[in-house]
Amino acid sequence: EVQLVESGGGLVKPGSSLKLSCVASGFTFSSYGMHWIRQAPKKGLEWIALIYYDSSNKYYADSVKGRFTISRDNSKNTLYLEMNSLRSEDTAMYYCAKGAGDYWGQGVMVTVSS
Amino acid sequence: DIMMTQSPLSVAVTPGESASISCRSSKSLLHSNGITYLSWYLQRPEKSPQLLIYQISNLASGVSDRFSGSGSGTDFTLKISKVETEDVGIYYCVQFLEVPFTFGSGTKLEIK
Numbered sequence: 715e716v717q718l719v720e721s722g723g724g725l726v727k728p729g730s731s732l733k734l735s736c737v738a739s740g741f742t743f744s745s746y747g748m749h750w751i752r753q754a755p756k757k758g759l760e761w762i763a764l765i766y767y768d769s770s771n772k773y774y775a776d777s778v779k780g781r782f783t784i785s786r787d788n789s790k791n792t793l794y795l796e797m798n799s800l801r802s803e804d805t806a807m808y809y810c811a812k813g814a815g816d817y818w819g820q821g822v823m824v825t826v827s828s
Numbered sequence: 829d830i831m832m833t834q835s836p837l838s839v840a841v842t843p844g845e846s847a848s849i850s851c852r853s854s855k856s857l858l859h860s861n862g863i864t865y866l867s868w869y870l871q872r873p874e875k876s877p878q879l880l881i882y883q884i885s886n887l888a889s890g891v892s893d894r895f896s897g898s899g900s901g902t903d904f905t906l907k908i909s910k911v912e913t914e915d916v917g918i919y920y921c922v923q924f925l926e927v928p929f930t931f932g933s934g935t936k937l938e939i940k
Contacts, residue, residue, distance in 0.1 A: 749929075759869075759877065759920055761929040773927040809876060815867055815924065816888060818876040 716740035718810050718819035725825045730800055736793040736810030736819055744768075744788035746813035750795045752806040753821075760806075763795065767813070778804075800826045830855050830923050834932035841911045842940045849935045851904045851921035858901060865924040868897055868906045871934075872917040880919075881906065913939055 722734040736748070750763045763784040764773045772784050783796040793810050807821040831854040841847045851866070858864045864884050869877040879888040881897035884904060894909045908915055916939055921932040 758934050759871075759922070759931040761922075761927075761931070764927060764929075775928045814879075814882065815869075815922070816879050816882070818878075820876055 716812065716817045718812065718817055720808060720810055720819045720822035723808065723822035723824045725827065726800055727828050728801055728826055730826075731796070731798045732800065732824060734795040734797070734808055734810075734822060734824070736795075738791045738793065738810075738812070741812065741817075743786075743791040748784075748786060748793045748813060749811040749815070750782075750784060750793075751809045751811055751818075752804075753809070754803070754806040757806075765793070797824070800824075802826050829928055830857075830926065830930050832921055832923055832930050832932040834919075834921055834935050836935060837933075838936040838938065840938045840940045841908075843912060844910055847908045847911055847915075847937060849906045849908075849919050849921075849937075851899075851906070851932050853902045853904075853923055855925075856901045857923050857925045859925060864900065866897075866899070866904050867922050867924060868895075869920045869922065870915070870917050871920065872914075875917075877920065908937070911937075911939070 717739045720736045747766050751761050762775045762778050765784045781799045785794045805826050809818050809821045811818045833852045835850045857866045868881040871877040880895050885897040896907050898905050918934040920934050
């Protein structure tokens with residue numbers, strides 16, 4: 715059974731940093747690209763980052779480019795999202811999703827507030 | 829960026845009836861490889877989005893065949909036949925043709 719489990723969220727102040735993790739199981743993690751997608755409270759879905767299976771390519775939404783970094787450790791079946799210079803508008807539920815978008819995690823909440 | 833426009837914003841359906849949701853993209857989603865990268869998701873209340881349909885009309889694993897997708901190029905439709913109470917939630921279309929991948933704003937399905 716495919717499972718994606720996010721962690722690392724919490725309440726942080728504007729300008730601070732946070733690193734999210736997503737542990738994958740039930741499939742060959744090293745063979746798939748992975749996404750981060752977020753959803754602000756009561757809002758729609760926003761794709762924010764993609765990393766290829768071998769980390770050879772990474773893509774970002776303009777809203778996070780230069781502040782967020784997607785990475786992965788295939789030996790640990792883990793996807794990461796390092797978030798710097800956090801703003802109130804980054805407050806959202808953050809989901810990791812498997813390459814074709816066929817499986818998503820349960821999400822982890824990030825709240826940026828003073 | 830490719831803009832995805834969904835309609836209606838919300839729809840109320842009597843159980844057993846059908847519902848249709850439209851999605852329009854600002855650019856053709858047909859790749860040079862012949863695949864059209866348009867998917868549909870359902871987000872039930874307080875849950876993660878669930879893939880329903882990929883590449884316009886392919887049913888995701890485990891999804892009821894009451895869901896069907898159609899369309900081409902820039903115009904797409906999700907049809908839900910014989911609506912059940914478990915179909916309540918917000919439906920999103922999304923394009924996976926090019927980054928940034930973009931979602932429609934969502935259509936809320938309610939039961940009458």
